[in-house]
Structure formats: C-alpha cells, structure tokens
Amino acid sequence: MATTRTARSHLRRTAWAAACAALLTSGVAACTPDRPEPRPAAEALAAALASGDFADVPLDAGAPAPAELATRRAAVVAGLGETATATVEVGDITTADDDETATAALDVTWDVPWTDTDWTWTADARLARDDEDAWTVAWSPGLLAPGLTDTEVLRAERTAAPRGDVLGAGDAVIVTPRDVERFGIDKTRVPPDQQDAAARALAAALGTDADAYAQRVAGAGEKAFVEAITLRVEDASVDKMALRALPGVVAVPDRVPLAPTRTFARPVLGAVGPATAEVVEASEGAVAAGDLAGLSGLQRQYDERLRGTPGVTVSAVPAEGVDSSTVRLLFRTEPVAGEPLRTTIDPALQEHAEGILAGVAPASAIVAVRPSTGDVVVAASGAGGEGMSTATLGQYAPGSTFKVVSALAYLRGGLTPASAVTCPPTISVDGRTFGNFPGYPAAALGDVPFRTAFAHSCNTAFIGSRDLADSGALADAARSLGLDPAAELGFPAFLGAVPDESSGTGHAASVIGQGQVLASPLGMATVAASVAAGAVVVPRLVVDPEPGGDPAAEPSPDTAGSTADAAADTAATVQPAAAAGPATPLTGDEAAALQDLMRAVVTEGGATLLADLPGEPVLAKTGTAQFGDDADLRNHAWMIAVQGDLAVAVFVGEGDYGSTTAGPLLRSFLAG
Template sequence: MSWRVWRVGVAAALSLLLSACASVRGRPADGPVDEAEAYLRAWAANDVAAMKRAVAGPPASFEEQHQRFRDGLRIVSSRFELGRVERDGEQARATFRAVHVLRGLGEWELESTLPFVRREGRWFVRWTPAVLHPEAREGDRYSRTRTWLERAELLDAYGEPLTHVGEVITIGVDPTRVRSRADVTSALQVQLEVDPARVEKALNATGATAANFVPIIDVRPERYQLVRPALAPVPGIFFRKKTARLSPSEGFASHTLGRVGEVTAELLAQLGPLYQPGDIVGLSGLERAFEPQLAGTPSGEVVLTRPSGEAQVVFRFEGKQGTPLTTTLRPALQMAAEAALEGVTQPAALVAVDSESGAVLAIASRPLSQPLHRALTGRYPPGSTFKVVTTEALLARGMGVDAPAPCPPTVAVKGKSFRNFEDEALGAITLRGAFAHSCNTAFVLLSANLGGEALGEAARRFGFDVEYHPGLPSSGGTFPAPRNAVELAASSIGQGRVLATPLHLASVAAAAESGRWRAPYLVTDLDDGPSASLADGTRGALHLLMRAVVTEGTGRAAAGVPELAGKTGTAEFGTVPPLPTHAWFIGFRNGIAFAVLVEGGGVGGRVAAPIAARFASAL
C-alpha cells in the first residue's frame, strides 16, 4: 500500500471516529455547541446583555422578561448543564437542565430547550419565553408562595416541651422620634439592664435611621407592666405586642434554650439561601445551634400566571417538618439552680450533671442581661477545686488519707513563695486534714514528689485536654504540662495555666462520685462522648475526703445538707496585688454532681458553699 493511500485511509478513519464520538455525545461536530455553552454561561452569570447579543431578533421585552423571571421567583443563582444538540439543516435544538436557587425555598430543577437558527454562517438562539420554562408564553408572569411549617419543640429529659407560645412585648425605638439618645440608652439600661452599646449598634445599623421601629428587647407582659411607667415617657421608646416561644418562667435556662426572633443580616449570611429576610429563626442557644433540625424546611409553589389571570403551578417545594430536640434538662432541678443563684449580684454560674451518665440536668448563668453563657464558655482558674485531681494522683501513687501532709504557712519553690489562705498554718496534719482545710502548702510539697507527668495523667482521667461537644460550644478544661517546678506547684493547687469551665468542673465532681469521668452533654443524642476511669481504689477515698470538707473543713457553710460532699475553691486571677479571687464549690449528692462559680466573688467556702447548700438541699 502506498503512503498516500495509507494516509487518506487513516484520515478517513479518524473522521469517522470523531463523528462517532460526536454522535455518542449527541452533539454534531458542526452544530452550535459552543454557542449553546456560551449562552448558558452568560445566563448563569446573569449577563443579560451577552445573552441578548446571541439571540436572533430578540424581542423588545427580552431584558424585562428575564428580570421578571428572576425577581418574581427571587432567584439567587442559576446553573446549567447542556444536554443533546441536534441539527436539522440550518436549524438546531439544544436541550439543557437548569437548576435555579430560589431564595428561601431551595433548588428548582427543570429541563428546557434552546432553539437555534443559522444565519450568515453563525448560529443564533431563536428565543421565546419557552426557553425560561417549557410552559411559558408571551406575557406570562412568575410568582411563588412560601410557608414554614410549625417549628419543632425543645423537650426536657422526660420528653415534655420546655417552651410554649405566648404573648410578649417588644420594646424598641423609633429613631425619628428620639430627642436624646442618652435618655433612651439610660432608661433601657436602668429598667431592663440593656447594654447601651447594644442600643447604639441597633440604631446605627443600616436602614435603622429610616425605620419606624427598631426592636431592642422582648419582655413578658408582667415585666412590661413594671417598666412601662418609666419607659413610656421617654421620647422615642415604643412598644409592640407579638407572640413568641416562652420558657416556663422568665430567665428559665435562657442562655441554654436561647431565643427565637427575626433573622439578622449576619445570621442570614450564615444560614444560606433557604432563608430570607423576615424569617423567624433561632437567635441564640439551642434554638440557634439546632436551627435546621427545629425549623425543618419551608413549602412553596412556583406559579405561572397567564395574562388572562389563569394561574398554573409548575413546581412544588415539599416542606419538611422540624424534628423536636430532646435535651437532658430536668425542669425541677433547673428551677432549683436558678433559685440558688437568686440574689447573687456578681456574675455567676451553676451546673448540675448526672454523675453516672454525664447528662446535664441544670445549667444557669448570671446575669441574664449578658449574652455570655459563662457556665459553658467562661474559662477560669479552678483554684483549690483542682485538688480533687491532685489528690487522685496522690492516691493512685499509693498515698493513704491518713498519710502525713505537713502544712507550713509558706513554701518556697525556686524562689517563688506559696502561702495558705489568710496565712493559715496547720502544722503536722494528714492528707485528710490538708484536703478538708484546703492547705496550699501541703499540696505544693506533695506535688514536688508527684511530678508533672503523673499530675497530667490524672488531669486527663478527669477530662482535662479532652475535646467533647455537649450540644453548645464549650471549651472544657485545659492542663498545660508544667514547664518547671514553679508551674508544677501552681498547677497542683489549680493556679498557673490551668483553666476550666463551670461545666467541666461539674464533670470533675461527677467523676469523683462515680469513679469514671464522662463527657457532659446537653442533648440526648450526644451521649456517646469520651470517658475515662479514675485510678483503681481512689473513688472511696475521694468520697471520704470530700465529705470531710463539708463536715469539718472549708465547706462547713453547707454542713446542714445530709450526704453532701464537695470541695471549695478560692482562685486568684489578675496581675495587680492584692489579687481578686473567684469563689468555687464543686460537689455531689445522691448521684447528682454540680459546680458553683461566683466570678470575683471572693472566698469559696464563704460565698459559693452557701449557694451550693441551697441547691443541694433540693436534690
């Protein structure tokens, strides 16, 4: 075979192969594939001008029809996939799949066609309204409906609703009627403890100056009646009634359950295109964290309306009912926790957990006017409550509760002086006495022989440096490895770089009672978190020692509660002497463990222990 014949044969074969490939794809080699792809790219970019240039004899209303389509359906974005392209002489037809994302409803998927005509060697789209939708005709308009199904409930540990629908009063400001911002912010702060910065932020928000009503805070009718006489005379402050989800009482687990209200611009960006302005969503707490589960998805219809007024539903969004969220909270214990904190004027927290399972039974943060959920996210030096961990490490090394533990007034470690509270000196005592009376110097001396590695292992047995997810953000406890003897001494008494949340210290108390640390959790579906066993033989000794704190030691302010065992803590913080202190008490009674914190409260035995007694007496 000659070279020329062989070359022609190969070319013919390649031509047949390319034609075959094009046929398999459904796209003829000389068809308007490139033009179709370019048109769909322009459509996806909402480049109507480029689309119009690709149309043969576009109607005068071309841009208007596209705008009506986009605006009427509130289309956020569109994407396209080109299908088969079939040619018939000087005409062609391309099928495509369109996915339009409708704000607040989701994805609407449909199939349509792009007809083409060839003129002067170039392919143009022969556009009709059917390109937008196969059923569309000239003059049609698009609209939509949208409905949320009823929001699902937050349930307590027994499966009963924690909230109900009731009336609230929204207290807000009309910027056009304000004479003095200082008067407005002062009145709201005095009467409702609203941070003035929060009011200023709301009034300075985009669009607020033109609004007739800027909502600031929702209150129950009974509270409204109390504050109205002071607020109503202030020019610019107004009131509106509405219905809302309410907890059993004002402030009941408010930081944990969270609140529901109109979606903010910030949340709208986070929640995505399924939501739109005006939607009622979870703004904080569990309501926010589990928004998709509780809200479900909205239902809706895409409606095509003829000029005659005849309406046709061309697509339906089937909404999905939200699913209730079952928490581990027990209402009676939650109310007991809040009652125990009543009258406490400083920032405070109280957390109670089931000692066997880690389930959070009650959790309260104060003040209610601050959004910080300090029970979950506040990180503090644990002070002497950490001696539970240090003692477990000592017990694991074989030390007995009656072993000697000298308690001098001060101890120097590498030039750093450690002292007891109020310079107390107990002399030659035992581990039991040192623990019950919270002798710092005794634990500093004992930890020197214990070592940082053993103390770190004990800390991990109590969940320090263990990541867990209770249902809302919480940072747990951290025990950085001591870098030297001074840090080891400080860490052994819960100072230095050791930090913990009130929630985590409640889990420490639970581990002391049950003998096993379990990650605390607020939502029943999250009950499979990490856990760790305490060292063999330490549980009974910890029970004895923590009971001694209440009966004969620093926790005697709680001695009237039978079977209560615990540990006080007075944790220094800050840098300017004399250092202020947080007041702590952690303890357990009858299978329920808890932690009490009073931020900057002073002495744990004098401030936190009485709060613990009020709570524990209800167990």
Template sequence: MRRLLTVLLVTTLCLVGCAPDGDDGESTPTSTAQPPADLPAADDAVTSLVAALNEHDVSELTTVNAASDAQADFTTIFTGMDEIYPSVTAGAITYDGADGASATLNMDYPLGLNGWSYTSTASFRYVTDTWRLDWQPSIIHPDLTSASRMRHTQTAAKRGAINDRDGNAIVEERSLYEIGLDKSKVEEAEWETAAGDLADLLDIDKKSYVEKVLANGPKAYVVGAKVRQSAIPTNISDVPGAMVREVRAVLGPSDSFAVPILGAVGAPSAEQIEESAGTLTSADIVGTSGLQARYDETLRGVPLVKVDLVARKVAAGETAEPVEEKTLFQQDASVSSSISISLDRNLQTKAEKVLKSQKGTAALVVIDLHDGGVLAAAQSEAAGTYPYVTYGKYAPGSTFKVATSLAMLRKGKEPSSTVNCPNSLKVNTYTFGNYSGYPSSATGKVPMETAFKYSCNTAFAGANVSAKQLHAAAASLGVGVDYDAGFTAYFGTVDPGNKIDLAASKIGQGQVTMSPLGMAAVAASVGSGQTTIPWLVEGEAAKSTAAPLSSTETKQLRQLMKATVDSGTATKLQGIMTGAKSGTAQWGKTGDLKTSAWMIAYNDDVAVASFVEVGDSGGTTAAPLIVKLFS
C-alpha cells in the same frame, strides 16, 4: 476562528429531514448543529450571554433591540426573587435558516435541599455582520412573558422544641408581640410626639426611636419593641397610632432562661449562607448559638419554598395583561424534630435566681449523680450570654487537689498517711506558701486528711507526683481530656511543663484550667464512684477513655472530702452536702492580683460546683451560693 469556544459548549448533531412539499414545491428549512457556510459560529455570542446572566447584567450585550431594555426586563423578572439567581451554563447551539441561531441554557438555582433546574432557549439573529441576542423574558424561564415575573416565598417549618428532663417543652414557638407606630394613622405633625411618647412607654431609647420613625415612609409601621404578652403596657392605646401585632417566635420560659446553654435563633449570617451550599437564604430562621445552633438541622426542619409566576406591577392608569399565576417550583415543608435535654426546669430557675444579684461572673452547675445529666448550668447576668458556665477557662485552685490526691493515693498514700506541710516550699526559684488563714496547728508533719481538709498548698505542691500521673488522675475524674459531649463544654487542660509549673498545677494554678462544668464533673465522679462525663442532650453522652476509679480510691476520696465538710473549709455545707473541697485561685497582673472562689461538693443525689470569678475564698464566697440553692 469559527469554533473558538467549542470546548466550552456542548454541541449536538440534529437529525436533518424535510417537511412534505408545499404548494410551491419548496421544502421547509431545518435546524442544524453547524452554521450556514457563509456565517461564523455563534459560540462567542452564547458565551457572552452566559457570562452576563451569571453577572446579572445584560446591559452590555449585543442585542437586536436596546440592551438597556433587556436589563430593565431582567431586573423586573428577579425583583421578587430575594436576590436568588440561577447559575447558567450553555447547552447545544442550533442554526435556523440563513440568519438564526438558538442556544439551550441550563438554569440551576440554589433553592431547597436539592436545587431547582430546568432549561430555556435563547435566540440570536445574524445582523450587520454579527450575532445579536433577541432578548425575550422566556430566556429566564420558558413560561415568562412581558407581563409576568417570578416571586420567591419561603415559610419556615415550625421549629422543634427543646424539652426538659420531664419531656415538657422549655423552648418552643410561642406568641410574641411587636409594638410600634403606624405612621399612616397619625398626622404628620404628630409623628415626633407620638414616637417619643411610645418610646417612653416602652422604656427604649427615645432619641434613636424618634429618628427611626421620622426616617421611614409616611405609611410605615415602625417597630419599637418585641415583648411577651405580659409586658404589653396597659395604656398603649393612649398613644395615637400605636399598634400591637402578634408574631411567632422561638422562646424559653423567660428571656434569660439558660440562654448561654440553649442559645438563640435568628437570621443566618453571610458566612452561614455561604457555607450552606444554597440550602440557606436570608429569609431563613436558624440557630445562631448554643444548642439551637448545634442541633439546628434537627430543630429547623425543611421550609416550604416556592417560586411562583405572577403578574408584573403596572403604572397607574395602565391596563395589566392577564396573567395566570402558577407555581414553577415547590419544596414542601417537613416536620422538624425536638430534642430532649437533662435540665431540671425548677432547679435551673432557682440557680439563676440565686445568681441574679451576684456581681461579676459567677456560675452554678448541678449534676445528677445517678445518670450524669446536667440538672442546672446557670451563670450571673453580668456574665452575659457567653457560656462561661460550661466553657469558661479558669484556674481551679485548691479544688484541683482532689485530682492531686487521687494521684498520691495511687502511689501508696492513704488519708491517714503523714505528709509534710511546711509554711513555705521552694521549687527551683519560686517559693510556695499557704493562704493567710491557714491554721498553724495543721503545719509540719500531718495526716493527708488534715492537709486536704484545711487545704495545705505546700503539702500538695511538693507531692511526689509526675505530670503524667497528675493527668491520668484528672482523666479518671472526668477532666483534662477533650470530649465532644454534644454541647459547648470544656473539660479542662492538665499539661504542666517545668518543675515550677508542675508544682503549681498540683494546687490548681499554673497551666491547669477548668470550667465550672469540669469541676462539677470531678465532684460527680467522687460522689458516684465512677468517671463522670456530664451529658446535656439525650443520646449525646460522651464515654470516658480514662482508667476507671476503683472502689478503694472512691472510698478514700470520699473520706477526704467528707472531712472537709465535717471540720474543714466547707463546714457551711453541713446538712446539705456530704463531701466537698474549697478552692481559691489567683489571677491577673502582678501587683494587681485577683482571687477566684470555688466550692465543689456532692451528696447522695447530686454534685455541684460553685464559682465566683472575683471573690474572697471558697468557704466564704462560693459555699453560700450552694446553701441558697439547696435551702
């Protein structure tokens, strides 16, 4: 069928006219949108070319000259394009004389913010009963010749800084230094020895670095480590071929400073590139975690993107045809923007120092009572870079009794009201008991304040509070509701099921889970007298959707938490904090239960949560971390 694929191709009518008569009295042939009467349409040939270009393989096309030469030419043209190819579609087809056809090709590249588009032309000749492609470099771009190719370059805009609460940059572009071995400066017989000596000096894996050096080419520069200037070995020049090269990197005050919060930068993943719809390539530097990822578009800015027409490389002894280099496409770089966060650099540094020697996962969160900003959010080195401090999901234990107390107060209880604190409490088939060190003098009928400051499990597990009332009380203290606070944050889950689960939830076990950040919010809500949803990024604070705390409720909760510091389980915090609540929570497999230790507290200026995943008790394990932080 002569017009089999016309639905796929855009065909336009061209005006037909005659050139002035020549000396021979004949007119010049003109282009037409219809093939000569004795020839088939070239639609199939054009469709095959479009498909081949989109597959990056023209080696199977029917061509005037060898298709293998066309493929070699295609490969050369795109050698410097970083695997960036156009999406090709067909435009109009016109016919020239008795055996010629031309097709317009629409080229669309996923480059820059808006892409790069242009048209080119492919020529065909009808030879031996078939349409054959007359391959030319200009099919890829009108300005290309057999002597030129395209080259893609991309230069990232200077990445925006992350500033602390005083407006000073915490994270910004700084100098970093690559240290490696320049094999071209060392005799081949000395490569292995030099690589080993450099590995020892840098304190990196010797075997793997030596293998890496030997596997690279004879003139390769093989990087062993990237370090800050202060970490460059003073005797680096003693190693033959050792070279130090300055590079730019996005760095914080130290390699570990608030990394779980601030995040990291690096090359985009394949998934990020695919989801970017062409705005990212492997040459980009993007945020890969934390605030760097969340605010990547703001911090990254727009890179300088260029495609230049340059000369092809020629073999030794050959003469290169002169090529005038020129820019075919350019996207200018734009200035990136900074973001400001609430962290206090000195307090964050001290919190990390306090946790440095802590075994296992531990965290400290400090919130400014005056504005709700997160002043510090630190975790132990053993916790790695996952943000357990703001997004960990742990049973809060008895610290959650602050929420249970609020629910009880809303049902008419007061700190002086009598509550029942038996040695054990059976709920359906499960029996609750108090911790082993609970004072026997505080059992039986006792004031609510006494049950709170000594942390009576049975009194709170048996409280006349429904699941709905417990959830509402928690929400008024800033937890149990999923807020988007502008950073990776977990505000906990309060969703008890059956009666046993409800009783367990009232003492911070069962299905109740919280992050250290969430429990710091509870203390901040009591200390400030208003529901506090902590914020980290300026302009990105979440608003509470819960019923607010009343002045009476605030006064009563403060009374309970002050009693805990004055004469309860948080006496270690006297002189440092005004009110507090300790907590322990059991977790793990039956027969191999472990205990987490908690302490939440506040004073006139800040609220704090201290958490140790595997500890003894809140008073003996978590409280000392707060003492160290504020002493």
C-alpha cells in the same frame, strides 16, 4: 402572484423526486436527500432559554429580535432570584408527515432558591422550514413558563418552616414558639415632622438609645413599621399600656421561639431572631434576610437542624403596570419542619439554680452533672457574666477544689487517706512563701493524717508533698477525672488545662489549683462526677447532635471567651501536651479513697454546713483562688459536691472564701 408556502413545499418535493428518479435510471443504487434536521435549531433554542442569549437561535420572521427576547426573559425570571439557574435539554422531536414542521419537547429544570427540589416542566417548541429549507423557531412566551402570557412574570416566594423545639431532660419542652408583641413606630400613624420626636419618646420609655432608634425610624420607608422591642405577652416589667399611648406606637402580635423565661440558660441556648447579614452570607443561600435564625449559642450552632427547610412557590403574576390580580401557581414545595434539639437540661433544676444566682453580682455559675450518665442537667450562669456562659466556658484558677486532682496524683504516689503528712503554717519554695487561708484551724497543723489535711484544705501539706507527683503525673490525674483540655463535647465548652511541664514555684502553685491551672465550673463538676462514678465522666449536654451542628464551631458572642479575671489567673495560655496519650484509668480503690477524703470535708472540714442535708451523704471540696496583683488580691470562691446521682460545682468570681461564699449557694441548691 406570489407562490404560497404549500406550493413551494410541493415544488421542492416534486423536484427532489424527479432528481432521485433520474439518478436511479442512470444506475445509482440509492437516493439520500441532503436536507437539514430540526434538532440543531431546537438545541440552539434550548441553550438560549437556559442562558438568556438568543443571538444564535434561528427565529422565524414573526419572532421578536434576539435582544428583545433576552430583555423579556430577564424580566420574566428576575422574580426567581439571582441564584436561580436553568438547564434545558432537547427531548423527542416529532416531524410532520410533510417534513415541513416539527415539535421539539424541551425538558426544563429550574434550580430555584431555598429548596433541593427542582422545578421541572416540558415546553413544546414549534419549528418549521423556511424558504431556504432551514429550520426556524416560532417564538411563544409559553417557552419561558407553562402558559405564560406577555403580561405575566414569574415570582418565587418562600414559606418559613416551623422551627424545631429545644427539648430538655425527659423531652421537656424548653424553647418553643411563644406569644409576643413587637412594639415600634408605625410611620403611617404619625406625621413626618413628628416622627423623630415619637421615636425618641418610645426609646426614652424603654430606656434605650434614642439617637440610634430615631435614625432607624428616619431611614425606614414612609410606610414602615420600625420595631423597637419584642416583649412576651405575659411580661409585666414594662408598662405596655403606656407604650401604646405614645404617638405612632403600635404593638404587633407574633409568635417566636423562646425559653420559659428571658434568662433561662440563655448563654448556653442562645437566641433566635431576624437573620443578620453575617448569618445570611454564611448560610450560602439557605437563609434569607428576614428569616428567623439562631444568632448565638446552641441555637446558632445547630441552626441548620432547627430551622428546617422552607416551602417554595413559583407563580405567574401580572407584570408591573398590568391591571390584573390573577396569580397562577406553577410550582410548590411544602415546608419541612426543623428537627428538635434534645438536651440534658432539667428545666426545674435550671430555674432553681438561676433563682439562687439571681442576687449574685459578680460572674457566677452553678453546674450539675449526673455521674451515672454524664448528663449536664444544670448550666446556669449569673448575670455578672454579662452574657457569657460562665458555667461552660469560664476559665479560672480552681483553687483548692483542684486538690481532688492532686490527691489522686498523691494516692498514685503512695499516700493513703491515713498517711501522715506535715501541715506547717507556711512553706517556702525557691524563695516564695506559701501559707494556708486566714483562720486555718491550729488543731489541723503539724503531723496530721492526709484525710485531715484534705478536709481542712492545708496548702502547705499539699505543697510539701509535691515530690510524690511531678507535673506530668498531675496532668494525667486531671485527665483521669475528666479535666481534659482536648475534649470534644458537641457544644462550645472548656473543661480545664493543667501544665504538664512545670517545676519549682510553678509546680507548687499547681498542686493547690493556682498558677497556670485553669478550669471551668463544668470542668470541676466533671471532676466531682468522675469521683462519684469511679471512672472518667464525659459531660453531655446535646443528646443527638447529628444531623446539623458543628461541635468545633467558634462560640458566638453570647457564649464565647473568658473574663478579664481569667486572664489574670495565668501568665500564658496553657497548651495540652502534643501527644499526651490516654489518661490512666481511675481504679475502684482510688475512687473509694477520694470519696472518703471528700466526705471528710463535710464531716470535719470546711463544708460542715452540708452535713445535715437530708438524703444521701454529701461529699464536697471547698476552694478559694487568689487573683489580681499583690496590691489588689481578690478571691474566686468555689465549692464542688456530690449527693447521690448529682455532682455540683458552684463558682463566684469574686467573694470571700469557698466555704462562706460558694458554700451557702451550694447548700441552697441541694436543699431545693
């Protein structure tokens, strides 16, 4: 009759005791048994549970084969995601009094996706000696997850975190979840042979690409909903009842982060939508397909801050083909809401500016900055910019608005507002003739005070005075007024660039804001703000950029680049000096003189249309910059102004003159 396990254990203990007694009788001082410990077997099991390779595990006779266990483990943990990894450490091992069985505590840690909190738990592994006195492991599905059965697998799911709002001046809410309806084709509501026609009918009603949408519908699953457009609940620009009446069309209610209007500061703020493959890849696992993510503008730059941290659950669920609905929750982390992003945008002023630009066809912008703080309260770009942030990233010749910079350089060269300068009808530099704008007043020609030449924007007087300030002095004056090409502002922006090495016709063009001089509307608003503040102003749009966000991040497609007009303004990209050093600080006397000059533009020069505005006195400077070739010269129209604690720049990419095209827009803005 076969010997039982208990009997074998008794015989081994008896034999060992007898042998030990004999050794003691013969004079040996001690008797130490050479029996294996359970820890190596437990460590082999721990390594296998972490890696999925059970080849080196000393499994007992009743356990599945190592290859079968590897397959089983892979099926169980697949639902945790490809990036999930496990570590298993052997803790305390308790051996039974008879030294024949043991229990090993295995400390399991799973690094599951989407959360920094690990899933940790302890598995109890059972071990026993075999006939050869070696330790073996008893298999249990509970070694893979607490209480797991052979009919269960694991599934990890994420719960989206509430996205942080984008706030404006005074913490006014700008971007926040708002009610929308997602219109599209529900393929379960239209027969397969009619789905192509249904898709094309919906696309035609929306004025979108019918071929592209029909292809998307055809490629989706047989029960899919294929979205065509998302509309705000209050949006009356589309006949929603007519859409609903189309075959297969349904409207799915939802809430998504949106600004007050479809166009509100969109080139700057950007958009939120389903994460693209590019966004998912760049997030290194933090964003999954289907998540809402920032796609452009500040929403993308500060997406890490705004999106928060999703909640994660790990559950034991029935394996495929198992007839059960039981789901056991094993692990949970709660979602952590995203942090708000505070900006300086004033919602009322921004909407006011966008309303003024609504009827302007070319690229256009209105920027308003508080001289006292540098806060950018308006960064409005017109529709003519085709999604580009003309306000903050446009690169254009600033024309005569740049004479504020040249005037500072000339003040430092010895002029005063009362100094006499000569304003002839034309002036020649190295064979190139420069003139004043058509219709320049004859009364302001000849020998006139510098204040008069500035007020009427006499090109020839500024070019004739160019020896008072070389290109280096001009570049320094620009940086003294905030036109710094190397400024780091915490958001994608271009302020301006001035060549620090130019001569002849190049320098002559620079002093009147043409040639290689470039500026954005934000940059020229900063110049006006610096004059008003009496010190260099650094524009601020994002109040608290940390944590999250990369101020040096590449602008997204909605906010990047400059227009073809900008390329025509300059023959080469202007690079800042390699070691320019700090700009010369603006003095109180210099600021007062510039304020006097800019006030004269309103009282006697090209901006008299602003003279009767109520409130504090207005300071201003007009600007017109030519671009294009000689056969097709066109004008950028500019005007900058200061009233109280508001410095404003208005730009129109193609117009008549600063005073006639940009001026009325600026008056409307200040009057409002």
